[in-house]
Amino acid sequence: MSAEASAEDIQAVVSTVENAGGSAFVSRGVARTIVGLVGDIELFLNLNLATLRGVAEVIRISAPYKLVSRANHPGTSTVTVGGVPIGPDTFTLIAGPCAVETLEQTLEAAAMAKNAGAKILRGGAYKPRTSPYAFQGLGPLGLEILAEARAATGLPVVTEVVDPADVPLVAEYADMLQIGTRNAQNFGLLQAVGAAGKPVLLKRGLTATYEEWLMSAEYIAQSGTLDIVLCERGIRSFEPSIRNMLDISAVPMAHALSHLPIIVDPSHAAGRRDLVVPLARAGMGVGADGVIVDVHPHPEQALCDGPQALFGADLDELADAVRQHPRNIR
Ligand code: PEP
Ligand code: MN
Numbered sequence: 272m273s274a275e276a277s278a279e280d281i282q283a284v285v286s287t288v289e290n291a292g293g294s295a296f297v298s299r300g301v302a303r304t305i306v307g308l309v310g311d312i313e314l315f316l317n318l319n320l321a322t323l324r325g326v327a328e329v330i331r332i333s334a335p336y337k338l339v340s341r342a343n344h345p346g347t348s349t350v351t352v353g354g355v356p357i358g359p360d361t362f363t364l365i366a367g368p369c370a371v372e373t374l375e376q377t378l379e380a381a382a383m384a385k386n387a388g389a390k391i392l393r394g395g396a397y398k399p400r401t402s403p404y405a406f407q408g409l410g411p412l413g414l415e416i417l418a419e420a421r422a423a424t425g426l427p428v429v430t431e432v433v434d435p436a437d438v439p440l441v442a443e444y445a446d447m448l449q450i451g452t453r454n455a456q457n458f459g460l461l462q463a464v465g466a467a468g469k470p471v472l473l474k475r476g477l478t479a480t481y482e483e484w485l486m487s488a489e490y491i492a493q494s495g496t497l498d499i500v501l502c503e504r505g506i507r508s509f510e511p512s513i514r515n516m517l518d519i520s521a522v523p524m525a526h527a528l529s530h531l532p533i534i535v536d537p538s539h540a541a542g543r544r545d546l547v548v549p550l551a552r553a554g555m556g557v558g559a560d561g562v563i564v565d566v567h568p569h570p571e572q573a574l575c576d577g578p579q580a581l582f583g584a585d586l587d588e589l590a591d592a593v594r595q596h597p598r599n600i601r
Contacts, residue, residue, distance in 0.1 A: 283325075284320065293314065296308075339499065350532055371413035381394075387587070392428050392429070395430060429449050430447075430448070442468065450464060452539075466496075469498075473487060474502045475503050478507050500533070514579075515541075519553050519554070519557050522557040544580065548581075
């Protein structure tokens, strides 16, 4: 309550809450009085308490997400993607081309991923490009190519979907549906993937707070699946020499707030190859449950994100680090 609130103002708040079926506890301090509410928070939100006379501020203490909250499920969940676990007992490598460009390029990249110890193949058939003039992906043909790469390598496939109308088709081909950073608050799309019957890889929006990110996960969970893997892929920062800033704190914070597993995407965070392996190691250091990286057989010819694609020695170094991860040598 504000410092000027009268005893009647305070009583009016208490009565409003009690009439709605809740309890209100009044705590009188020297400078101001606090009214603590216990009961159904959604009900309280409908009471418009902030509009009552003398109310200075309404502060929500409990988290607004429920299904994805750690309180809902102690410990980290394991999400299984085409038989491959992502969770607290493994450190999972996901790798593949940023975009599916041709059958040959995708098969080569998939073989590189598999040789590096990847357990899941990534690759975009629908690309959410910032510019409408940039390569937009092969669409349905890209999905066919991914299915061939899966058949050739045995690796399950994660691929992005950008339009609710495409969800049924993408879900027919993919083992896991990816929500990109640009669509992380496209609520209709989140509901559509949540109802599609496949696990979901949810990137963090590029300016999303942890709460906003987990609310996006809550949309998916509420629509039908708790098989959600969070992915920290870098946030907007003021530094122009890197594409985005990998938020290392996001990993332990996500683990503290949610039971969902979390992986990092150092490729889309850095935007440059030389930082990818160091950032992947940082992800391991803070307890990530896996890493997703771009690989390309000929990065100089890539139609999308060539500068960050791993190949050769960098990929070998990452492969070694993943193999030696304590969770993987147990
Ligand atoms: C991607 O993984 O291909 C991608 C576009 O990532 P992001 O949505 O994080 O930019
Ligand atoms: Mn990319």
